[in-house]
Amino acid sequence: MGRAWKYMPWMVLAAFCLYVVWPLFTPGFIPTHDGEYHLIRFWQFHAMLSSGHLFPRWAPDLNGGYGLPLFLFHYPFPNYIGAFWHSIGFSLADSVKLTLGIGYVMMAVFCYAWLCRLFVRKAAVLGALSCMFVPYWFVDLYVRGSVGEMLAIAWVFFVLWSIESSRGLFIAVGIGLLITTHNIMALLFFPLLSLYALLKNPGHWKALGLGVGLAAYFWIPAIFERAYMTGVNTVNYADYFPQLYELLIPSWGTGFKTSETSGNMMSVQIGIIPILIGMMSTALMAKRAKSSGLGKYELFWAIAVCLSVYMMLPASNFVWQGILLLPFVQYPWRFLSVIGVATAFFAASVASRFFTLSVFFVIAGMILTASYVRPVTYPERPDSYYLSRTNFTQGTSSLGDAFRTQWQKDVVKTPSVPARIILGDAQVIRAENNGGRIVAAVSARTKSTVRLGSVYYPGWQVFVDGKKTTIDSEYGYIDVCLEPGGHDIDAQFRQTPLRKASDILSVFSCMSIVCLFFKKRTALSRT
Secondary structure (H helix, E strand, O other), rough: OOOHHHHHHHHHHHHHHHHHHHHHHHOOOOOOOOOHHHHHHHHHHHHHHHHHOOOOOOOOOOOOOOOOOOOHHEEEEEEHHHHHHHHOOOOHHHHHHHHHHHHHHHHHHHHHHHHHHOOOHHHHHHHHHHOOOOOHHHHHHHHHHHHHHHHHEEEEEEEHHHHHHHOOOHHHHHHHHHHHHHHHHHHHHHHHHHHHHHHHOOOHHHHHHHHHHHOOHHHHHHHOHHHHHOOOOOOOOOOOOOHEEEEEEEEOOOOOOOOOOOOOOOOHHHHHHHHHHHHHHHHOOHHHHHHHHHHHHHHHHHHHHHHHHOOOOOOOHHHHHHHHOHHHHHOOHHHHHHHHHHHHHHHHHHHHHHHHHHHHHHHHHHHHOHHHHHOOOOOOOOOHHHHHHHHHHHHOOOOOOOOOOOOOOOOOOOOOOOEEEEEEEEEEEEEOOOOOOOEEEEEEEEOEEEEEEEEEOOOEEEEEEEEEEEEEEEEEEEEEEOOOEEEEEEEEOOOHHHHEEEEEHHHHHHHHHHHHHHHHHHHHHHH
């Protein structure tokens, strides 16, 4: 009986997780704001992995077939998960749904693991269950379809567990995974997690630094190569401030939320139950501080919640203007995710003193969100439905297809071919585009110019007859001048010095983590 009770919390969590994610396992695709973007990204990422690129940065089939450096700027880790599901036989649509479901389950597991370090087991399980029914998670799952955000919240709880467990190496891994899972959520949570970690143990700064270094291969090029792109951030955060009543009054819809819209818009509510739990936990703060020392945690999360609410309101506009990177958060209502994390702690805190009342809160939270787990679904569609439609495959997998290189003058109008002659008397004998590499054989009777089937971006290098040649990127494409005669062309998308340095920093951080792990293992085996 004792052994069965040990696993009871996990079985309870599993049952509630299954209840929430069950629609993801039913036939048909759920229409969400980002779902079809992720579907196309999984397709391209899988294609690049299949071509031998372990760290894909180029999306070869988008942008009218001319490609673009999508994965230099779009967080990579969820794409690895989606590509894995697709590689073992799941459709692209099912891969998106499975990745969302995995993110939610991981969130519940790591949330419970974190709370177990602070509270007794029964309080921890009620805290995790209360967190699982925060309305914003259902917005991410069934309205926005935000694969990256859902997985990122799981890593936030993983880092919190690692901090409470004093596992510095896990903190580093968690921070690296958070950054590569959703760079915007990392921007939001990294200061909060860093403060939490340093308050727990000032020595954790080393682990935080290693985590940032682990993800350097992604975030350094993403920051410093923004100048080469247009449409990286087309969102004006000032258009998305919710009003206070929208945070407090329950609502539900599927439309995209702005400051000006009304009607069937997505919910930005905090949730009735999270509000009640937060109020009760804050009221208990003084007693908690005297009895168990957990009052400082209540204070920490209470301040985080108050700041989050303030940052979502129009009154905080001057703060958004004054902090350099803050506008990249894009949507002020993303701060709801901080409140969702704090709810887990508050709920466990209340449950440790008022168990029966907390059970009521969990049941009430489940009832109040019951309608949120009944999404509309499209009929089941094969991958060919999406991959045969140019509105999915020929764009740039971005809002309004605004994402393009600074050299590209306008939207691609001519379908891509691996190579074509645009000037002179020449003939393309053969040509092949293998995603990140274009090879062609050209016979030129006169001095000619060949246009390869890719837009130009730093890192592309062209070799003609084995010798590196100059690229003409005036019109945004890779144009190569040829002298009369037969020529073999080999164009490759390679690393730049900045990307190489970023890769080296990530490799160094990874090796440091591995060495420290084995050093600790050796030290433990000797004791």
